[in-house]
Amino acid sequence: MQITVIQSSKDMSLDSMTNQTVIVIDVLRATSNMITALMFGCIEIIPLETIEEAKSLKVSGDLLGGERNCLKLPDFDLGNSPYEYMTPQVFDKRILMTTTNGTRVIQQANSAKHVLAGAFINAHACALAALELQDDITILCAGTNDAFSWEDGLCAGFIVHELQQITGQSFQVNDFGLCMLTSYLEVEQKLNQALLESANGKKLTLLGFESDILYCSKVNIMDAVPVLYDGKLISHRSKNVCPS
Amino acid sequence: MQITVIQSSKDMSLDSMTNQTVIVIDVLRATSNMITALMFGCIEIIPLETIEEAKSLKVSGDLLGGERNCLKLPDFDLGNSPYEYMTPQVFDKRILMTTTNGTRVIQQANSAKHVLAGAFINAHACALAALELQDDITILCAGTNDAFSWEDGLCAGFIVHELQQITGQSFQVNDFGLCMLTSYLEVEQKLNQALLESANGKKLTLLGFESDILYCSKVNIMDAVPVLYDGKLISHRSKNVCPS
Numbered sequence A, B: 001m002q003i004t005v006i007q008s009s010k011d012m013s014l015d016s017m018t019n020q021t022v023i024v025i026d027v028l029r030a031t032s033n034m035i036t037a038l039m040f041g042c043i044e045i046i047p048l049e050t051i052e053e054a055k056s057l058k059v060s061g062d063l064l065g066g067e068r069n070c071l072k073l074p075d076f077d078l079g080n081s082p083y084e085y086m087t088p089q090v091f092d093k094r095i096l097m098t099t100t101n102g103t104r105v106i107q108q109a110n111s112a113k114h115v116l117a118g119a120f121i122n123a124h125a126c127a128l129a130a131l132e133l134q135d136d137i138t139i140l141c142a143g144t145n146d147a148f149s150w151e152d153g154l155c156a157g158f159i160v161h162e163l164q165q166i167t168g169q170s171f172q173v174n175d176f177g178l179c180m181l182t183s184y185l186e187v188e189q190k191l192n193q194a195l196l197e198s199a200n201g202k203k204l205t206l207l208g209f210e211s212d213i214l215y216c217s218k219v220n221i222m223d224a225v226p227v228l229y230d231g232k233l234i235s236h237r238s239k240n241v242c243p244s
Helices: A030-039 A051-057 A102-111 A120-133 A150-167 A175-197 A199-206 A212-215 B030-039 B051-057 B102-111 B120-133 B148-166 B175-197 B198-205 B210-216
Strands: A004-008 A020-025 A044-048 A063-068 A095-100 A114-118 A136-141 A226-229 A234-235 B001-004 B019-027 B042-049 B064-067 B093-096 B116-118 B137-141 B226-229 B233-234
Touching: A004 A150, A004 A175, A020 A102, A020 A120, A020 A150, A020 B148, A030 A044, A030 A095, A030 A102, A030 A114, A030 A120, A030 A226, A030 A234, A044 A051, A044 A102, A051 A063, A051 A095, A102 A114, A102 A226, A114 A120, A120 A150, A120 A212, A136 A150, A136 B148, A150 A175, A150 B175, A175 A199, A175 A212, A175 B148, A175 B175, A199 A212, B001 B019, B001 B148, B001 B175, B019 B120, B019 B148, B030 B042, B030 B093, B030 B116, B030 B226, B030 B233, B042 B051, B042 B102, B042 B226, B051 B064, B051 B093, B102 B226, B116 B120, B120 B148, B120 B210, B137 B148, B137 B233, B148 B175, B148 B198, B175 B198, B175 B210, B198 B210
Parallel strands: A004 A136, A020 A114, A020 A136, A044 A095, A063 A095, B001 B137, B019 B116, B019 B137, B042 B093, B064 B093
Antiparallel strands: A044 A234, A114 A226, A226 A234, B042 B233, B116 B226, B226 B233
16 A cells, blocks of 8 residues: 655645545644534535635525634634534534645545545544545645645644554555655654644644644544545544545 | 755745755765765866767866766766765766756755755765855755655755854744754764665665765765855865855
8 A cells, every 4th residue: 555645735646546545634723623523523624715606505594604804704614723622513514624734635536435534633544544435545734725734744644643553564654655654753742842843833822722723633533534525524433434 | 044954845835945055965875975075176067957068078188977876877987876976087077967866956956046055974064064155045955756765854954053063143044944953953972874775875775886875874074065156066175166
């Protein structure tokens, strides 16, 4: 099994993805939010590129969630803070979500055989789900406007580490993946601090979202793994997931 | 002073470089060779993109050096092994050099205010030279055919570390630079092994160039810093260098 880590979707080769399991990572905060929402009973999340798409698809009972410039959108029910997804409000609901990076990159990865959403909070469960699928794995860092974001790279490194720990194997890992793995190992004991030092960490702290960063740097606290099925992210624990 | 590390020349913004010192890194093996050649008395190195350019510029006394697919070219005097540049043959000579990545990327960085060539073997001297120039620093990993190469990223991280150690300052470093710094710190005590595990390390080992990798992973053994001046790489220790 080959593991490839990609720094942003602009380095993605769509052709190579058709036989792969792609794990999309947007630690701050889209994929952390999706995982949290599914853990709190949300039925499914529709990742969308534009605000207009989200609004036009909304039917009674749906929730609109997401951000632009890190902030909640007018007329939206939920913003982009994981604490907004940790409430009974999301139980049994469908969420139409649009964010600057995470939801867009999930849509771009749509041609992959399987698409999972990963973050620090579900890394172990995400690694297990990817191994079950038995295909080569591409870990795709969402980044920020197609530029590399350290927190996504660190999480990619952590997932590579989890894959190795679970199987006891050293997989074939590309150079970028080896780099992310070693960067993660160097800051393993101070992940909070690393995320606070990242560009997005600094930006979110200035906007008053420091508690979001601390939450998103917790490792393996959830076992929900969002998997893309027919344009919808549902929990890997549900029935009918991981269709091949 | 801002430090920006870039994973390959395709992420380079030419506009942003005009006021910057750019350090180009191609550890295996172009920039390691350039530094070695200057230490052994070579007068200047002309970095060229094509074999034809190199051949057409050659006059009596010049040496042709470089590679394609890691191997010495027909009719060339020198290949791409640092041991070929550690001989009296290069003393007082001009070398016309063309390689797949390093010489091409140095040419692409030509619009920068200053261009230096860095590697593990001269990292400390390179950091000192860049600090003297007092401009913001971009460390440009040459990579391999525009893809990231771990050995270049590790060396970028090492140079960031040297810049911090020399000045006692924590500079503003972009996310990619923080990632390279921490990856370097994780493998600091086993650089040889990391370079051997990189994709280029494995390729060169298969081709019989393992000793080149071991040489190129030695840190701070030389104080020559190639600087680009009028299309020629000359030693930063020479007169008339670092024109602003």
